[in-house]
Amino acid sequence: MEITFKINGKTITQNVKPGLLLIDLIRNKLNLKGTKPGCLEGECGACSVIIDNKAINSCMYLAINAQGKEITTIEGLRNEDNKLDEVQEKMLEHGAVQCGFCTSGMVMTTKAFSDKCKSDGFVPNREQVKKSLEGNLCRCTGYIKIIDAAAAVNNNL
Numbered sequence: 095m096e097i098t099f100k101i102n103g104k105t106i107t108q109n110v111k112p113g114l115l116l117i118d119l120i121r122n123k124l125n126l127k128g129t130k131p132g133c134l135e136g137e138c139g140a141c142s143v144i145i146d147n148k149a150i151n152s153c154m155y156l157a158i159n160a161q162g163k164e165i166t167t168i169e170g171l172r173n174e175d176n177k178l179d180e181v182q183e184k185m186l187e188h189g190a191v192q193c194g195f196c197t198s199g200m201v202m203t204t205k206a207f208s209d210k211c212k213s214d215g216f217v218p219n220r221e222q223v224k225k226s227l228e229g230n231l232c233r234c235t236g237y238i239k240i241i242d243a244a245a246a247v248n249n250n251l
Contacts, residue, residue, distance in 0.1 A: 095110055095112060097157065097161040098161065099160040099161060099162060099164070100164045101120075101166075101167065101170070102126075102165070102166060106124070110158055112156070113156070114156065114157040114158070115152065115153055116152040116153075116157045116159075116160060116165075117152040117153045117155075119157040120143065126167050128168035129141050129143055129152055129167050129168065130196075130198055130199065132195070132199070132231070135154075137229075137231070138229075138231040139151065139196065139199040139200070139203060139229045139230030140198070140231075141199060142198070142199035142200075142202040142203050143167050144202055144205060144206045145163050145165050146163055147206060147210065149202055149205075167198075167202075168202060171201070171205065179201070180208075181201050181205045181243075181247050182201055184247045185197065185204075187243070188240075188246060189239050190240040193233075196230060199230050200227065200240055200244075203226065204244045204247060208244070208248050217248060223241060223244045223245045223248060224237075224241055226244070227240065
């Protein structure tokens with residue numbers, strides 16, 4: 095089946111099989127390796143991408159459903175000047191990156207949440223920031239630095 099969608103600002107047309115998962119399309123066909131396969135059961139969030147402004151587990155999303163959608167992966171967050179996104183900067187500033195395996199999913203989830211908050215004119219409290227990260231697992235940290243970074247993005251630290 096042929097699908098057309100935008101990924102990281104570029105329009106792409108791909109032939110996909112009906113059962114192909116979005117993570118496999120992203121990593122294996124489009125060679126964007128920043129989206130990580132963690133549990134492959136929608137439990138860890140390492141594979142999170144943003145689809146139409148919402149964080150989605152790409153391991154649970156069929157590629158054919160990308161038809162007409164706008165997708166952003168971790169590779170798509172750099173701006174025209176090749177600078178890191180604010181979320182990535184805050185993760186580094188707060189020491190929220192250890193092994194890095196969960197980082198792209200944490201960044202994408204935080205990005206989707208903070209963009210929604212900003213567009214709604216809403217400043218979340220720390221508990222709301224923590225809640226927004228549910229579904230993202232990290233085996234290296236105690237989450238404090240990740241939450242600190244996410245709160246800082248939302249001008250809440």
